[in-house]
Amino acid sequence: MNSTNILKxxxxxxxALGFGPTVKAQDAPPVFKPMAEHKVLAEEVGTWDASVKxxxxxPTAPPTVSKGTETNRLMTGGLWLLSDFSGDIGxxxxxxxxQFGFDPTKKKYVGTxxxxxxxxxxxxxxxxxxxxxxxxxxGDGFDSTSNMKYSQKMVTTMKEDGTRVxxxxxxxxxxxxxxxxLEITYTKRK
Numbered sequence: 255m256n257s258t259n260i261l262k263x264x265x266x267x268x269x270a271l272g273f274g275p276t277v278k279a280q281d282a283p284p285v286f287k288p289m290a291e292h293k294v295l296a297e298e299v300g301t302w303d304a305s306v307k308x309x310x311x312x313p314t315a316p317p318t319v320s321k322g323t324e325t326n327r328l329m330t331g332g333l334w335l336l337s338d339f340s341g342d343i344g345x346x347x348x349x350x351x352x353q354f355g356f357d358p359t360k361k362k363y364v365g366t367x368x369x370x371x372x373x374x375x376x377x378x379x380x381x382x383x384x385x386x387x388x389x390x391x392x393g394d395g396f397d398s399t400s401n402m403k404y405s406q407k408m409v410t411t412m413k414e415d416g417t418r419v420x421x422x423x424x425x426x427x428x429x430x431x432x433x434x435x436l437e438i439t440y441t442k443r444k
Contacts, residue, residue, distance in 0.1 A: 285331070286331075286333065288331070288332040288333055289356060289358065291356035291363065291382065292332055292333060292355070292356055294356075294382055294389065295328070295334075295335040295354055295355070295356070295363075296328060296332065296335070297412060298326045298335060298337070298410075298418070299326050299327060299328055299335070300325075300326060300442050300443065301323065301324070301325045301326075301442070301443045302323070302324045302325075302326070302418075302440040302441060302442050302443065303321070303322075303323060303440070303441045303443060304321060304322035304323060304324055304339070304341060304438050304439070304440050305319070305321065305438065305439045305441075306319065306320045306321065306322050306341060306342070306343065306436070306437075306438050307319055307436070307437045307438070308320070308343055308344050308435070308436050309433070309434050309435055309436065309437075310344050310435075312433075313433055313434055317437070318344055318345070320341060320342040320343065320344075320345075321341055321342065322339055322340060322341020322342065322343075322348070322438070323339070323340055323341060324337060324338065324339045324440060325337075325338050326338075329353075333355055333356075334353050334354065334355045335352075335353070335354045335355070336351075336352075336353050337350075337351065337352040337353070337354065338350075338351055339351075339352075339369075343371070343436075346371070347370070348369065348370055348371060349369060349370045350367060350368065350369035350370070351367070351368055351369070352365055352366065352367040352368075353365060353366055354378075360379065362379045362380060362381065363378075363379065363380035363381065363382060363389060363391065364377075364378065364379055364380070365377075365378040365380070365391055366378065372395075372397075372398070373398055374395055374396050374397075374398060376393050376395050376406065377393050378391035378392065378393040378406075378408065379391065379392060379393065380392065380408075386411060387411060387412040387413075388409060388410065388411040388412075389409075389410050390407060390408070390409045390410075391407070391408040391409075392405065392406065392407050392408075393405070393406055394406075397426070400426070402426050402427050402428070403426070403427045404424050404425060404426045404427065405424070405425045405432070406422060406423065406424050406425075407422070407423040407424075407432065408420065408421075408422055408423075409421045409422075409423070416441075416442055417439055417440060417441050417442075418439075418440045419437065419438070419439050419440070420436075420437070420438040420440065421434060421436070421437045421438075422434075422435045422436040422437075423435060
């Protein structure tokens with residue numbers, strides 16, 4: 255065992271035995287409290303039934319319609335919304351997981367998304383329009399099946415009737431305009 259490993263072992267052992275520095279309650283770092291921006295995310299907490307429309311055949315063709323369920327919860331402390339979706343997209347079983355929060359340093363909403371149809375993670379940044387009750391995330395990604403970069407825009411609007419509508423737009427490189435790819439209307443379970 256070299257001297258670095260011995261030093262690490264001694265430090266771990268002394269901390270485990272309580273010989274390390276003592277942290278008093280008054281010395282503990284402050285706990286970050288949720289801000290008004292986090293309350294926007296909290297509106298999505300609950301279990302939601304999803305009516306899914308996919309536009310895989312193009313924007314002029316009739317959409318494929320399916321069902322799904324989304325369950326959202328706040329992580330302890332209220333800073334992160336954790337989202338789990340399961341359903342059927344275009345005839346295939348689909349699962350997705352997201353985590354969304356507000357970054358006070360960037361002054362933007364931030365999030366990540368992974369799902370069963372892509373080996374790539376989406377990293378997102380967004381803004382909120384209080385007048386329309388709409389949160390819009392944007393991010394770049396890479397489609398491994400077509401070997402192309404794309405940009406995406408995810409728009410969620412909270413409606414007066416308590417439903418919310420999520421729309422995904424995508425623009426692949428060498429494509430002149432963004433295309434509506436997916437629209438989901440969520441109805442919250444009682």
